[in-house]
Amino acid sequence: MNVRELLGKDRFARLLGIELLEVSEGKAISKMEIRDEHLNGVDIAQGGAIFTLADFTLAAAANSHGTVAVVINANINFIKAASKGMLYAKASETSRTSRIATYVVDITNTDGVLIAEYHGTAYRRGETF
Amino acid sequence: MNVRELLGKDRFARLLGIELLEVSEGKAISKMEIRDEHLNGVDIAQGGAIFTLADFTLAAAANSHGTVAVVINANINFIKAASKGMLYAKASETSRTSRIATYVVDITNTDGVLIAEYHGTAYRRGETF
Amino acid sequence: MNVRELLGKDRFARLLGIELLEVSEGKAISKMEIRDEHLNGVDIAQGGAIFTLADFTLAAAANSHGTVAVVINANINFIKAASKGMLYAKASETSRTSRIATYVVDITNTDGVLIAEYHGTAYRRGETF
Amino acid sequence: MNVRELLGKDRFARLLGIELLEVSEGKAISKMEIRDEHLNGVDIAQGGAIFTLADFTLAAAANSHGTVAVVINANINFIKAASKGMLYAKASETSRTSRIATYVVDITNTDGVLIAEYHGTAYRRGETF
Numbered sequence: 001m002n003v004r005e006l007l008g009k010d011r012f013a014r015l016l017g018i019e020l021l022e023v024s025e026g027k028a029i030s031k032m033e034i035r036d037e038h039l040n041g042v043d044i045a046q047g048g049a050i051f052t053l054a055d056f057t058l059a060a061a062a063n064s065h066g067t068v069a070v071v072i073n074a075n076i077n078f079i080k081a082a083s084k085g086m087l088y089a090k091a092s093e094t095s096r097t098s099r100i101a102t103y104v105v106d107i108t109n110t111d112g113v114l115i116a117e118y119h120g121t122a123y124r125r126g127e128t129f
Numbered sequence: 130m131n132v133r134e135l136l137g138k139d140r141f142a143r144l145l146g147i148e149l150l151e152v153s154e155g156k157a158i159s160k161m162e163i164r165d166e167h168l169n170g171v172d173i174a175q176g177g178a179i180f181t182l183a184d185f186t187l188a189a190a191a192n193s194h195g196t197v198a199v200v201i202n203a204n205i206n207f208i209k210a211a212s213k214g215m216l217y218a219k220a221s222e223t224s225r226t227s228r229i230a231t232y233v234v235d236i237t238n239t240d241g242v243l244i245a246e247y248h249g250t251a252y253r254r255g256e257t258f
Numbered sequence: 259m260n261v262r263e264l265l266g267k268d269r270f271a272r273l274l275g276i277e278l279l280e281v282s283e284g285k286a287i288s289k290m291e292i293r294d295e296h297l298n299g300v301d302i303a304q305g306g307a308i309f310t311l312a313d314f315t316l317a318a319a320a321n322s323h324g325t326v327a328v329v330i331n332a333n334i335n336f337i338k339a340a341s342k343g344m345l346y347a348k349a350s351e352t353s354r355t356s357r358i359a360t361y362v363v364d365i366t367n368t369d370g371v372l373i374a375e376y377h378g379t380a381y382r383r384g385e386t387f
Numbered sequence: 388m389n390v391r392e393l394l395g396k397d398r399f400a401r402l403l404g405i406e407l408l409e410v411s412e413g414k415a416i417s418k419m420e421i422r423d424e425h426l427n428g429v430d431i432a433q434g435g436a437i438f439t440l441a442d443f444t445l446a447a448a449a450n451s452h453g454t455v456a457v458v459i460n461a462n463i464n465f466i467k468a469a470s471k472g473m474l475y476a477k478a479s480e481t482s483r484t485s486r487i488a489t490y491v492v493d494i495t496n497t498d499g500v501l502i503a504e505y506h507g508t509a510y511r512r513g514e515t516f
Contacts, residue, residue, distance in 0.1 A: 012175035015144070015166045037144045040188070042258070046141035047184045047200055052177025059169070071176055072358055073331045073379050075204045075462040077489050077508060079482040095466040095501055099357070100330055100381060102464050102504065104491075114482055117489065119506055121331050121379065121464060123358060129171070201487055202460045202508050204333040206360050206379060208353040224337040224372055228486070229459055229510060231335050231375065233362075243353055246360065248377055250335060250460050250508065252487060270433035273402070273424045295402045298446070300516070304399035305458055306439025313434045317427070329434055333462045387429070 003063045006129050013056045016049060020060055026093030028060035033086050044081040051076055054105040054118035057089040061103055062122040068129050069101060069122040076118045086110050089118075099124050132192045135258050142185045145178060149189055155222030157189035162215050173210040180205055183234040183247035186218035190232055191251040197258050198230060198251040205247045215239050218247075228253050261321045264387050271314045274307060278318055284351030286318035291344050302339040309334055312363040312376035315347040319361055320380040326387050327359060327380040334376045344368050347376075357382050390450045393516050400443045403436060407447055413480030415447035420473050431468040438463055441492040441505035444476040448490055449509040455516050456488060456509040463505045473497050476505075486511050 007013070007020050016038070022029040030053060032038075038049040055071060062069035091105040105118040136142070136149050145167070151158040159182060161167075167178040184200060191198035220234040234247040265271070265278050274296070280287040288311060290296075296307040313329060320327035349363040363376040394400070394407050403425070409416040417440060419425075425436040442458060449456035478492040492505040 006170040009170035010175065011166050011168050012178050013169070016177075037140050039140050040142070041135040041138035042197070046139060046181065047203065048145075048177055048181025049141050051180045051184070051203075052175065055176045055180070068171070070210075071207055073204070073206050073333075074176065074180075075202070075331075075333060075506060077202050077482075077506070078200055079489060081199075094504060095464075102466060104504075117481060117491075117506070119462060119464070119504070202462075204377060204460075204462060206353075206377070208360060223375060224335075231337060233375075246352060246362075246377070248333060248335070248375070264428040267428035268433065269424050269426050270436050271427070274435075295398050297398050298400070299393040299396035300455070304397060304439065305442045305461065306403075306435055307399050309438045309442070309461075310433065310435025313438070326429070328468075329465055331462070331464050332434065332438075333460070335460050336458055339457075 001129050003060060006063055007060050010056060012052065016052055018053055018056050023060045023064055025064050026061055028057045028091045030057040030089045031086055034082060034084050044083045047078055050107055050116050053087055053089045054107055054116065057091040058103045058105050058120045061091040061093055062101060066128060067124060068127055069124045071120050072123045073121040074118060076116055078116050080113060080115050082109055082115050087115060130258050132189060135192055136189050139185060141181065145181055147182055147185050152189045152193055154193050155190055157186045157220045159186040159218045160215055163211060163213050173212045176207055179236055179245050182216055182218045183236055183245065186220040187232045187234050187249045190220040190222055191230060195257060196253060197256055198253045200249050201252045202250040203247060205245055207245050209242060209244050211238055211244050216244060259387050261318060264321055265318050268314060270310065274310055276311055276314050281318045281322055283322050284319055286315045286349045288315040288347045289344055292340060292342050297341065302341045305336055308365055308374050311345055311347045312365055312374065315349040316361045316363050316378045319349040319351055320359060324386060325382060326385050327382045329378050330381045331379040332376060334374055336374050338371060338373050340367055340373050345373060388516050390447060393450055394447050397443060399439065403439055405440055405443050410447045410451055412451050413448055415444050415478045417444040417476045418473055421469060421471050426470065431470045434465055437494055437503050440474055440476045441494055441503065444478040445490045445492050445507045448478040448480055449488060453515060455512045455514055457512065458507050459510045460508040461505060463503055465503050467500060467502050469496055469502050474502060
């Protein structure tokens with residue numbers, strides 16, 4: 001199985017309509033169109049929907065090396081509310097040892113405005129998938 | 130509108146099957162049954178699904194005072210994988226000033242085992258909802 | 259070497275006047291008196307001084323099991339400014355596997371008021387010290 | 388008082404030997420030479436010393452607009468141990484509204500190797516200093 005197949009099996013990402021656009025060593029880009037079902041009580045995209053887009057994109061980048069990596073810590077800043085249109089997530093690896101790797105994920109709207117910043121730490125379990 | 134009505138309008142929480150059990154001043158409890166559609170490529174609950182349960186529960190606690198509060202920062206530790214059964218989130222306010230409040234949310238399974246720990250910072254916008 | 263000896267060799271903690279009060283399996287308590295040299299430009303204890311007290315206390319708790327553990331991620335909420343008097347840090351382990359452990363550290367003043375909340379993730383390297 | 392004078396009054400930064408190199412709108416660069424008194428029990432720079440360098444640099448960037456900003460949340464990944472030589476911190480503002488601003492601070496050694504990544508959220512109190 002390759003990383004695209006692994007991510008293709010993510011049913012939660014599928015439920016949300018997240019699409020993986022690009023994945024290469026330590027990098028990935030995804031998109032998600034904000035739907036009515038992503039909105040919270042004040043009619044903006046729920047933090048969890050934005051988090052999921054970021055987390056999924058990090059997972060693509062973190063698993064791009066061919067071995068299983070799982071997120072153990074994530075920190076997200078919600079910067080600007082978004083209520084419609086497309087969101088893009090771009091993940092980049094900022095460090096990697098045999099066991100631990102770190103990633104930054106920027107979430108932007110179609111105008112390139114920063115919606116959220118996500119920073120994650122992954123534990124690399126070592127086995128292949 | 131009261132806080133239960135506000136949270137009841139959260140379509141993303143509804144999509145995931147999240148149910149608000151209790152809410153009082155600075156506190157809230159919710160639950161979510163892990164469904165097949167919450168799973169990721171390695172058949173465990175996607176981080177975003179767990180995050181959403183926590184974030185929703187924090188939102189209930191943070192908006193319990195009758196004025197709008199939005200999460201600006203969230204930090205989550207994913208401690209143990211979960212693939213089925215019920216998850217519970219319990220949010221407690223740890224500090225509150227006129228503008229900023231902080232919360233801790235524990236996510237546990239039916240056996241009371243800690244699945245994730247979420248810590249959030251909310252900005253209190255001041256207006257009523 | 260035991261954990262008290264390990265922490266006793268921490269020259270930075272000594273520079274700041276941090277004192278380890280208690281350490282047991284997964285738990286530790288420390289204190290630090292705020293001195294003029296801990297203050298920042300607006301005459302309150304610098305965030306780094308408070309962070310150090312928390313980080314040192316976590317290190318005691320994380321190394322209490324007899325093998326080396328290092329902090330890989332820390333998240334801190336600064337809740338209330340402090341400009342004088344004693345600060346106390348109390349660390350508790352919230353989870354532990356063979357490689358990863360998580361801790362919460364509450365920093366309070368002499369009146370028991372919460373000054374900061376610190377949450378840390380440690381990587382357990384396995385070797386003894 | 389300008390931002391350089393404000394930061395010049397930071398006694399804790401002075402104790403650690405931190406020097407502000409550059410500050411402009413939303414940006415700042417600082418340095419700190421690792422001394423024996425910055426080391427912990429396993430002879431590497433204590434996390435609190437590295438945190439302080441980052442936090443101080445963020446404070447310079449956050450207060451560069453002429454009004455008081457205080458860090459309310461900070462998240463730091465410790466990536467690589469450092470035991471001697473110079474450390475550099477470079478802070479950049481990633482978002483700013485009237486009340487909330489976010490910053491990323493990279494800490495590198497003289498070879499440009501990433502030692503730590505710090506992400507902070509500041510609350511802008513509005514008053515001038």
